[in-house]
Amino acid sequence: MPGALVVLGVLVPLVYLFIRAFSAEPSELVDILWRWRNLELLYNTVLLTAGVVLATSAIAFPLAWLTTRSDLKGKRLVTLLGVLPLAVPGYVMAYVLLASTGSYGTLEHLFGIDIARISGFWGSLIALTLYTFPYLFLNLRSAMAGLDPGLEESARSLGYNARQTFLRVVLPQLRPGFYAGALLVGLHVIGDFGVVSLMRFETFSYALYLQYASAFDRIYAAWLALMLLALTAGLLLMEARLLRNVVFHRTGSGTQRTNVPARLGAWRYAAYAFVALLLLASVVIPVTTVGYWMSQAVDMQPWGRLGEALWASVSASGPAALLCATLALPLAYLSVRHPSTTSRGLERVAYLGYATPPLAFALAIVFFSLQAASLLYQSLVLLIIAYTFHFLAEAIGPVRSALYQAPPRVEEAARVLGRSPLGAFFSATFPLLRRGLLVSVAFVFLSAMKELPITFLLSPIGFETLALGVWSFTNEALFGAAAPYALTLIIFSAAFVGLLLLREDR
Amino acid sequence: MYRFLALPVALLLILTACDTGSEDLVIYSGRGQALVGTIIDQFEEETGLSVGVRYGDTAQLAVALAEEGDRTRADLFWAQDAGALGSVHAAGMLAELPDSILQQVDAAYANEAGTWVATSGRARTLVYAPSRVDTTDLPQSIFDLTDPAYEGRVGWAPTNGSFQSHLTAMRRVVGDDSTRAWIRAMKDAGAKTYPRNSAIVQAVANGDVDFGLANHYYLYNFTSEDPNFPGAQTFFAPGDAGNLVNVAGVGVMRTSERVDAAHKFISFLLSPEIQRYIVEEIFEYPVVAGVEAGTAAIDPEELEGLQPALDLDDLRDLEETLSMLRDEGLL
Incomplete structure (x- = not known):
């Protein structure tokens, strides 16, 4: 049943796009499809996606290793700080980069540092990397934390040196986590609009929004969305191929031992410097810049309004995050434990929903809900449902990675001892998935808190979220007035994720 | 499995029950809340009507209106530029405005068919x-x-x-x-x-x-x-x-059943008081005659003679x- 729901929720937008795309005249179609510009957009999109995946890997691998396998002090704090950037909305990150560089930027103001303005490809790359690396970091971290030290010890005892062990034993085991994280990062980049538009780098999604925004043209926009989805489908096929027939759970008996942390020695200082630098760029600079805006503000927003906006954001994002985790569980379970074309396909479908550009996704929901369920239109419920189907993919990865490492034997044992299939699952496997589920909830919650186009078009009339507040003021260049909304958004999200992750170790 | 789903579903049902939709007027506003929130609050206060506003990007709202078609719940579309109003008008979704409103602005500040008027320049x-x-x-x-x-x-x-x-x-x-x-x-x-x-x-x-x-x-x-x-x-x-001089403007949806309230709102926007607010707080130009510059940073008179002869309709x-x-x- 959850499977059917997902297919419905995700395919609706697809059907919509096809309807719109094929309402073009045939002669127009040729014109639309054979544009030189499409190739240019493709090149830019692929370049940026590859760049961001590389850059986030370079950050996430060392960070994940440091927080799970080393004797670094304050690992829990570092982990929390490594997740914080997710709370910074992309458009805010881009604004911050733009506003802090250049000859009249904040850096110049506060410290007299005048560096050239960052924009275009590098600007997009930096901004996107700085707030998407946690997707990869958390996925890798779950994977590394769940590794069985026994395997590595066996490898060492069989003659591999430390480097060989890492390359041939550890790395391959991290594949599901890495793919899940990289896929999220990649899809996020492909679908991102906020950053690339501010940085002036033309990708598919940028062109798509321009089309809706300046030409009121739903046909070319639909085609662009379909091309973008074709690109996504390619990525998904690639991932599916890479993950074929893999077994990562323990097969031995007994419980897993905890890992012995590696000694860092003098490298400790390098590690702290790395963490500090990362933190500075991804959290401290954005927050201080926003704080600086706030201090420059002429008049302040009433606090009551801020509280209402916060409640609105939470009342939509919270239920969506729970629903996503609830739906992700059976989907991931099916695809890992009963791999078949259908179960894999179901899971992939969720990723298509994630990659459908939010604006097109929202318009599709407008179109169908008015046809089929007009009572729901512009209700909070519909908004939550839309968030759920759009962000479901973010919830699947962490659960799936956790499932790969949960041995099916425990569940089988519970069955043999007389539990029902569901009972066995909940008593044996479910506890092992808690870490993954918490990460899922955190991902979706953070994304939904920041989401703009879907919120714009589907929220109830008069519904004002924090993200809408940020947008509304920055759009009029009233950065001072936008700052309290942005700070509340960042601080609240961070606090929420902090609480979730603290539970993890209980 | 079903027990597992029960909590979120119950939550959803409760949330639906809490949803209310009891506005006297629904406005789709491409003008940001930062700019016009105060104006709307004041309108509610003076008329006792409750107004629901959907803020958004002007163009995105125009596309959404096209998608909603006859089923839209909007009574008014308040847009940031003439182009978006033109596209909604071209889709046949705007109703003609009464003369009592059209006469309040200079002929140059309404479209030819009289389905929308400018609210500021x-x-x-x-x-x-x-x-x-x-x-x-x-x-x-x-x-x-x-x-x-x-x-x-x-x-x-x-x-x-x-x-x-x-x-x-x-x-x-x-x-x-x-x-x-x-x-x-x-x-x-x-x-x-x-x-x-x-x-x-x-x-x-x-x-x-x-x-x-x-x-x-x-x-x-x-x-x-x-x-x-x-x-x-x-x-x-x-x-x-x-x-x-481009304009921000407003039109009434053809499907609106609350036309009186909608017209009242447009007249309110064109009143000297609100026009003065627009000049002094949003720094835009007034569209009705006789609004003084006051302490405003801009002087409406400096515009005169600057712009080449042009019919606003042409911006469509x-x-x-x-x-x-x-x-x-x-x-």
């Missing part, structure tokens, strides 16, 4: 950085900006609605061929592209560019928060195609403008 200006520019030798025409002297120094926003309206007006004033030639020459002269007006003004201040084509009020937004903001602006010579013809921009690879 927004002038196009040339923003510049006084520290890097010879202020005694500012360009007199928008066509001067293609000279080699300005190479790589000008910022523009080809994807922005205000800019596109400006181009459409330019086509009326100097003709399609000259406009196309100007776009090409600007591109060849290395004009830098920005997504929006505020970004242009910021780029001028940041030293990215020395000049920028923007709407007049963005600079005021920056200078009101930061008096030392290093930017200034100017109009071109009187009658030059570079001077244009966006299609050809867009195809020009597309041909030049700017869109």
Whole structure:
């Protein structure tokens, strides 16, 4: 049943796009499809996606290793700080980069540092990397934390040196986590609009929004969305191929031992410097810049309004995050434990929903809900449902990675001892998935808190979220007035994720 | 499994029950809450009507309206620019306004069919950085900006609605061929592209560019928060195609069943009190006669004689403008 729901929720937008795309005249179609510009957009999109995946890997691998396998002090704090950037909305990150560089930027103001303005490809790359690396970091971290030290010890005892062990034993085991994280990062980049538009780098999604925004043209926009989805489908096929027939759970008996942390020695200082630098760029600079805006503000927003906006954001994002985790569980379970074309396909479908550009996704929901369920239109419920189907993919990865490492034997044992299939699952496997589920909830919650186009078009009339507040003021260049909304958004999200992750170790 | 789903489902049901939809008037506003929230609050206070507002990007709301069609719940569409109103009008979704409203504004500030009226004017200006520019030798025409002297120094926003309206007006004033030639020459002269007006003004201040084509009020937004903001602006010579007053405007949806309240709201926007608020707080130009400048940063009278003769209705013809921009690879 959850499977059917997902297919419905995700395919609706697809059907919509096809309807719109094929309402073009045939002669127009040729014109639309054979544009030189499409190739240019493709090149830019692929370049940026590859760049961001590389850059986030370079950050996430060392960070994940440091927080799970080393004797670094304050690992829990570092982990929390490594997740914080997710709370910074992309458009805010881009604004911050733009506003802090250049000859009249904040850096110049506060410290007299005048560096050239960052924009275009590098600007997009930096901004996107700085707030998407946690997707990869958390996925890798779950994977590394769940590794069985026994395997590595066996490898060492069989003659591999430390480097060989890492390359041939550890790395391959991290594949599901890495793919899940990289896929999220990649899809996020492909679908991102906020950053690339501010940085002036033309990708598919940028062109798509321009089309809706300046030409009121739903046909070319639909085609662009379909091309973008074709690109996504390619990525998904690639991932599916890479993950074929893999077994990562323990097969031995007994419980897993905890890992012995590696000694860092003098490298400790390098590690702290790395963490500090990362933190500075991804959290401290954005927050201080926003704080600086706030201090420059002429008049302040009433606090009551801020509280209402916060409640609105939470009342939509919270239920969506729970629903996503609830739906992700059976989907991931099916695809890992009963791999078949259908179960894999179901899971992939969720990723298509994630990659459908939010604006097109929202318009599709407008179109169908008015046809089929007009009572729901512009209700909070519909908004939550839309968030759920759009962000479901973010919830699947962490659960799936956790499932790969949960041995099916425990569940089988519970069955043999007389539990029902569901009972066995909940008593044996479910506890092992808690870490993954918490990460899922955190991902979706953070994304939904920041989401703009879907919120714009589907929220109830008069519904004002924090993200809408940020947008509304920055759009009029009233950065001072936008700052309290942005700070509340960042601080609240961070606090929420902090609480979730603290539970993890209980 | 079903027990597991029960909690979220119950939550959803409770939330549905809490949803209410009891507004007397629903407005789709492409004008941000930051700008017009106070006006709407005041309208509610004075009339006792409750107003539901959906804020959003003007263009996105126009597309959403097209998608909603006859089922839309909007009574009014308040847009940031004439182009979006034109597209909703072209889809046959706007109702004719009564004479009592149309007569309140100058004929130039309503469309020909009388389905929408302007609520304020927004002038196009040339923003510049006084520290890097010879202020005694500012360009007199928008066509001067293609000279080699300005190479790589000008910022523009080809994807922005205000800019596109400006181009459409330019086509009326100097003709399609000259406009196309100007776009090409600007591109060849290395004009830098920005997504929006505020970004242009910021780029001028940041030293990215020395000049920028923007709407007049963005600079005021920056200078009101930061008096030392290093930017200034100017109009071109009187009658030059570079001077244009674009409008924000409002229309009533054909499907609206609350027409009286909608008309009341439009009249409210056109009242001297609100027009004065728009001049003094949003720094835009009034559309009704007799509104004094007061302490405003702008003087409505300085506009007179600047703009070449133009019918606002002509701004509807966006299609050809867009195809020009597309041909030049700017869109």
